[in-house]
Amino acid sequence: MSAEVLVGGRRPLAVIDIDGVLADVRHRLHHVVARPKDWDAFFAAAPDDPVLETGLETARRLAEVCDLVYLSGRPERCRRDTLEWFTRHHLPAGELLLRRPDDRRPSRIMKVEVLDRLSQDASVTVLVDDDPLVCQAAREAGYDVLPAHWMGESAEQETLISAQEVDGRT
Numbered sequence: 001m002s003a004e005v006l007v008g009g010r011r012p013l014a015v016i017d018i019d020g021v022l023a024d025v026r027h028r029l030h031h032v033v034a035r036p037k038d039w040d041a042f043f044a045a046a047p048d049d050p051v052l053e054t055g056l057e058t059a060r061r062l063a064e065v066c067d068l069v070y071l072s073g074r075p076e077r078c079r080r081d082t083l084e085w086f087t088r089h090h091l092p093a094g095e096l097l098l099r100r101p102d103d104r105r106p107s108r109i110m111k112v113e114v115l116d117r118l119s120q121d122a123s124v125t126v127l128v129d130d131d132p133l134v135c136q137a138a139r140e141a142g143y144d145v146l147p148a149h150w151m152g153e154s155a156e157q158e159t160l161i162s163a164q165e166v167d168g169r170t
């Protein structure tokens with residue numbers, strides 16, 4: 001790694017989303033596709049997510065050259081479940097940033113704000129995210145983005161993204 005990419009002596013950061021990037025959420029989308037949406041059930045089922053192998057491999061490759069930050073719209077109360085899931089699926093070490101209580105802003109706003117904060121202390125090499133709105137907002141803010149398409153497109157996934165946009169939940 002060349003010295004010029006280091007800011008403040010830190011390795012550059014790779015910022016990685018969880019749901020739809022590392023975790024296959026398709027088995028629990030029905031909780032938020034149905035009405036009324038049941039976000040509690042949606043998050044409660046997260047420990048059962050299969051790992052997305054392409055996402056796991058991407059995280060491992062990025063960890064060779066970057067420090068990882070896992071940035072998810074999951075609420076803070078999901079921290080223990082998420083860390084246990086990381087351990088079970090052998091995710092590389094990294095800081096875990098979750099949505100603060102009462103923060104219902106769309107992910108595209110919340111995540112770009114976090115990227116801006118992180119980039120004050122370190123260079124942000126890439127954001128890996130599956131939400132097109134998040135990817136677009138990050139690009140417009142000047143960040144390089146790796147869009148994650150590997151969970152597969154589905155009508156349910158599109159519904160989730162629009163639900164996130166409206167409810168500011170994940």
Ligand SMILES: [Mg+2]
Pocket residue numbers: 017018019020021129130131
């Ligand atoms: Mg996602």
